[in-house]
Amino acid sequence: MPMFGLIPKEEKFFEMFKIMTQNIVEGAKLLKEMLNNFPERQAIQQKIKKIEHEGDNQTHEIIKKLNKSFITPFDREDIYALAATLDDILDLIDAASHRIVMYNIDHPTPAAKGLAFIILKACESVDKAVAKLGDKFEHFSEFCVEINSLENEGDRICHESISELFQNEKDPIQLIKWKEIYETLEKVIDKCEDTANILESVVLKNA
Amino acid sequence: MPMFGLIPKEEKFFEMFKIMTQNIVEGAKLLKEMLNNFPERQAIQQKIKKIEHEGDNQTHEIIKKLNKSFITPFDREDIYALAATLDDILDLIDAASHRIVMYNIDHPTPAAKGLAFIILKACESVDKAVAKLGDKFEHFSEFCVEINSLENEGDRICHESISELFQNEKDPIQLIKWKEIYETLEKVIDKCEDTANILESVVLKNA
Amino acid sequence: MPMFGLIPKEEKFFEMFKIMTQNIVEGAKLLKEMLNNFPERQAIQQKIKKIEHEGDNQTHEIIKKLNKSFITPFDREDIYALAATLDDILDLIDAASHRIVMYNIDHPTPAAKGLAFIILKACESVDKAVAKLGDKFEHFSEFCVEINSLENEGDRICHESISELFQNEKDPIQLIKWKEIYETLEKVIDKCEDTANILESVVLKNA
Numbered sequence: 342m343p344m345f346g347l348i349p350k351e352e353k354f355f356e357m358f359k360i361m362t363q364n365i366v367e368g369a370k371l372l373k374e375m376l377n378n379f380p381e382r383q384a385i386q387q388k389i390k391k392i393e394h395e396g397d398n399q400t401h402e403i404i405k406k407l408n409k410s411f412i413t414p415f416d417r418e419d420i421y422a423l424a425a426t427l428d429d430i431l432d433l434i435d436a437a438s439h440r441i442v443m444y445n446i447d448h449p450t451p452a453a454k455g456l457a458f459i460i461l462k463a464c465e466s467v468d469k470a471v472a473k474l475g476d477k478f479e480h481f482s483e484f485c486v487e488i489n490s491l492e493n494e495g496d497r498i499c500h501e502s503i504s505e506l507f508q509n510e511k512d513p514i515q516l517i518k519w520k521e522i523y524e525t526l527e528k529v530i531d532k533c534e535d536t537a538n539i540l541e542s543v544v545l546k547n548a
Numbered sequence: 549m550p551m552f553g554l555i556p557k558e559e560k561f562f563e564m565f566k567i568m569t570q571n572i573v574e575g576a577k578l579l580k581e582m583l584n585n586f587p588e589r590q591a592i593q594q595k596i597k598k599i600e601h602e603g604d605n606q607t608h609e610i611i612k613k614l615n616k617s618f619i620t621p622f623d624r625e626d627i628y629a630l631a632a633t634l635d636d637i638l639d640l641i642d643a644a645s646h647r648i649v650m651y652n653i654d655h656p657t658p659a660a661k662g663l664a665f666i667i668l669k670a671c672e673s674v675d676k677a678v679a680k681l682g683d684k685f686e687h688f689s690e691f692c693v694e695i696n697s698l699e700n701e702g703d704r705i706c707h708e709s710i711s712e713l714f715q716n717e718k719d720p721i722q723l724i725k726w727k728e729i730y731e732t733l734e735k736v737i738d739k740c741e742d743t744a745n746i747l748e749s750v751v752l753k754n755a
Numbered sequence: 756m757p758m759f760g761l762i763p764k765e766e767k768f769f770e771m772f773k774i775m776t777q778n779i780v781e782g783a784k785l786l787k788e789m790l791n792n793f794p795e796r797q798a799i800q801q802k803i804k805k806i807e808h809e810g811d812n813q814t815h816e817i818i819k820k821l822n823k824s825f826i827t828p829f830d831r832e833d834i835y836a837l838a839a840t841l842d843d844i845l846d847l848i849d850a851a852s853h854r855i856v857m858y859n860i861d862h863p864t865p866a867a868k869g870l871a872f873i874i875l876k877a878c879e880s881v882d883k884a885v886a887k888l889g890d891k892f893e894h895f896s897e898f899c900v901e902i903n904s905l906e907n908e909g910d911r912i913c914h915e916s917i918s919e920l921f922q923n924e925k926d927p928i929q930l931i932k933w934k935e936i937y938e939t940l941e942k943v944i945d946k947c948e949d950t951a952n953i954l955e956s957v958v959l960k961n962a
Contacts, residue, residue, distance in 0.1 A: 408959040513720035513927035545615040720927035
């Protein structure tokens, strides 16, 4: 990746992570758009799939660079864990959007839209928190607090929606579909929280 | 945590793990109580939730201490893995009890009670095995053997119960509910076995 | 394990991994046989269970050896990750075959047979790629490319089959059974891909 050639060594990782989190925010925006512009869901799913492939390549580049670097800006296993969890976020955004199309869902629910909104907020906070890694960690912890509070809210919506499904949805096949979609959406936010935990750990070690 | 201030460095981790496993045993006792005192299930679920939050804080304290410690009583990655797997045990106890309430289960099954009994036994063995970490590992392996045999028994009950559900439960929504509750209960015991594997690995390295 | 006594130190790990991957290929062969010789499924499931137990022992031996070795042929954490992911492959082959019996499936589908075929191909590639670890990595990357392409094909079959279930299967309990069997079969191939990723990382570090 020649574009990094002139930047001092340590910053290449920060730059690579920044590209990765910006790609994640793109994916989260598309997921939200999908649920708010439902007739276009198939075309939007294709775009998410493409973004997810780009994410795979970006992860691969970081791992490759990691394996070739003697000196890293923070612990090797934290770089690996961070890259892996960021990759998981996009995989799960893709899995959620793919299920919506694969299960022939005919209209989105308010809860699904609510979760997609929270996912976008959480991904934006991940993007901002990662940006602080190369930047003296200022205001870093407020992004982590924000992600934790978004995760609690996502949990609440997901649990209430599944509870409601079990009370009101009489068609078991519809119940199976929506239960899995809600759970997949919740997992995206859980992964954002895992990312926040890794970042906190990195900051603590380097404080 | 000033209460650890006068204890020699290494033992703080042992003390912190002991507090964590005692908390887990509390959670497992409440899960068993919930299934045997079913009218009180909602109140007991609230108590389990509180114990799970305490577990989160305890895990966080260990990770924080780990990140700040230059010298650790055993390998850094094993301390991390042990804290993470102990945290998972309580998360899964909470997830199981939460599903019982969320899914509006109206009576507990003998299999669920049997699994809760095994979970408590396994958590007590985890507590005893962790206590041996700071104590020359005497009688250590018998706790690991015990956990492995509890895991086999838990597996058997879970598989038989799910097999029976598929044979006799005609209501697919009931089947979905109980299948997931059994699987979540089984995962608690699997996590106890993961913990035993990590402990065995630690003992082997330090023997 | 006295059979390794005369072989130079580093090669013992390679030898142990080779035994492990050959065992995995045996398991994959039995899974394919099960689906093509369905009246014998219970007896074949017993054989798979036995192979899975052997795999557990092999994993345990590698971890034990790892914990006792000061010098290892490649990074300690990669040996651990490789052993764990190989163990997972067999666990999932066992889980898939066990569900086929436990769920009282009365006939195999073409998609299940297709997935079992791909699983065998992927396990054979894992076996060949692992064999290259001790052998200057020649033709190594072609096995990894092969595993990636098998994983894409497995994904496609699995997604199409589940999509079809949601369109045509009117019995929700049948849908639950087959959805989980397809997903478990897909997870086997995903684990083969995880293995390929670990192997690529090892080769990159040691190139």
